[in-house]
Amino acid sequence: MTEHVPVKGLQRSQLSNRTGCNIETIRYYENIGLMPEPPRTSKGYRLYDETHVRRLRFVLRSRELGFGINEIRGLLDLVDRKCQTCAEIQERTKPHLAEIRAKISDLRRIERLLARTIAQCSGEDVPECPILDALVA
Amino acid sequence: MTEHVPVKGLQRSQLSNRTGCNIETIRYYENIGLMPEPPRTSKGYRLYDETHVRRLRFVLRSRELGFGINEIRGLLDLVDRKCQTCAEIQERTKPHLAEIRAKISDLRRIERLLARTIAQCSGEDVPECPILDALVA
DNA sequence: CATAACTCCTGTAGCAACTACAGGCTCAAG
DNA sequence: CTTGAGCCTGTAGTTGCTACAGGAGTTATG
Structure with a gap:
């Protein structure tokens, strides 16, 4: 009666496929705090959902645009605090x-x-x- | 009767000043083989001369132009072999x-x-x- | 049901191209 | 003779990943 099949959620390789992000890079982003730690199965497998897909896409897109990790950290901060304003975002983007x-x-x-x-x-x-x-x- | 004054030659800091190259970077270039090991004083101090100045300038200029370390190694090879031709040099430079x-x-x-x-x-x-x-x- | 092949987990080492530090000598000047 | 600068060495940190080793779990096939 153990649930060994993930009820819902993506494993690392699936997140990798959905986003085009290298599978090792996903763990790296988790380690440095760009991605949140996802929930795990009983056996310790990571289980991602759509919020992770969106966040990873944000990160990847920002990298594509040449933002450094710390700059992205700043952008994500604004997103997370939910109190971003156009002015704040412009302030970060213009020097870039x-x-x-x-x-x-x-x-x-x-x-x-x-x-x-x-x-x-x-x-x-x-x-x-x-x-x-x-x-x- | 010991010669403790360098008869002739530049110490690392002087080479650094002449070329604008960070003093630690000079040793780094030596370690990775871009710069030849210079002669030393009896106490182990490096003694550079004008050939080192020229070579370091070559390296720095190439770096400025965006050549990677290995590309520079290749260019230096050509220089050292003394059998470079325009054609060879072009071959390396065009892809860059x-x-x-x-x-x-x-x-x-x-x-x-x-x-x-x-x-x-x-x-x-x-x-x-x-x-x-x-x-x- | 056994076994192979696959994915996942972790930590760690490697890449470029430096830069910086720790700990120990040497050296010139006051 | 002591102080402070400059040299020596090896090693760790930087940025943004990528790759591997070694072990556990999971899936497919005979």
């Missing part, structure tokens, strides 16, 4: 956007430099490449 | 440029998304922010 724009312009600078250098390179079988010269200089 | 361009377009996608979302946000003191909605959806 600024960071991303800074990264983009960094990379574009690098791109221009690299492209220019490669263009100077004959691509022939001769030694003394202008790319290396640019690196050494 | 492609990577950087890919990163840029990723970031720009994120930037557009984030900027659009923030624009929808009233910035007022009301709850239910479209940014969070975008994240949850």
